[in-house]
Amino acid sequence: MAALVPPTQERPNVHLMMLDAQVEAGETAVVDFPFPAGSSVLEGAVTVEDEPAPVGIVSVAFQDAATHALVQRGCPILWYGYYRIEGIPAGAVTVIVECPMGEGKLGRRELPMNIERDMTLRCDFDMNNDDITDHEPDTKGFISLMPGSFRE
Numbered sequence: 001m002a003a004l005v006p007p008t009q010e011r012p013n014v015h016l017m018m019l020d021a022q023v024e025a026g027e028t029a030v031v032d033f034p035f036p037a038g039s040s041v042l043e044g045a046v047t048v049e050d051e052p053a054p055v056g057i058v059s060v061a062f063q064d065a066a067t068h069a070l071v072q073r074g075c076p077i078l079w080y081g082y083y084r085i086e087g088i089p090a091g092a093v094t095v096i097v098e099c100p101m102g103e104g105k106l107g108r109r110e111l112p113m114n115i116e117r118d119m120t121l122r123c124d125f126d127m128n129n130d131d132i133t134d135h136e137p138d139t140k141g142f143i144s145l146m147p148g149s150f151r152e
Helices: none
Strands: 002-005 016-019 039-048 057-063 070-076 082-089 091-102 105-115 120-122 124-126 131-133 135-137 143-145
Touching: 039 057, 039 091, 039 105, 057 082, 070 082
Parallel strands: 039 120, 039 124, 105 143
Antiparallel strands: 002 016, 039 082, 057 070, 057 091, 091 105, 124 131, 135 143
C-alpha cells in the first residue's frame, strides 16, 4: 500500500511516496512506484472589476492515481493577479478560484476541465462577469485548455 507524505513548509512542492517492502537477507527486492505519466502546468490571471485580483487562491482538485484520494493543489494569487500551479496530472480536474470581491464578499468559481499531460496551459478568470478565456469546451461540457503560456 502506497503512503503519501504531505509537503512541509520547508519543502512545499515536494511530495514523498513511501511503500512497504519485505526484503530478506541476501535477496534483491523490486518495489514499483505508481507514478503518473507526466504532469502539466496551469497558469493565468484573475481579475476583479477589470483589475488584477490583489489576493486570493487558485487550486486544482483531482483524484490521485496512486491512492485514489481527492487531492487539492493550489497557489496564492500574486499581487498582479497572476497564478501558476505545477505538477497537475493528466485527466479530469476542477479548477477553483477564490478571491475577495469587495464589500466583504468572497467570489468563488469552479471549472471542470480535462488536462492533457506535459503541457503548459493558460486560463484567465474575470470574477465579475463569469468570463473564462483561452479555453474551449468539449462535447461533454469540459474545458480542454489550449497550449500557451505567459512565458512564451
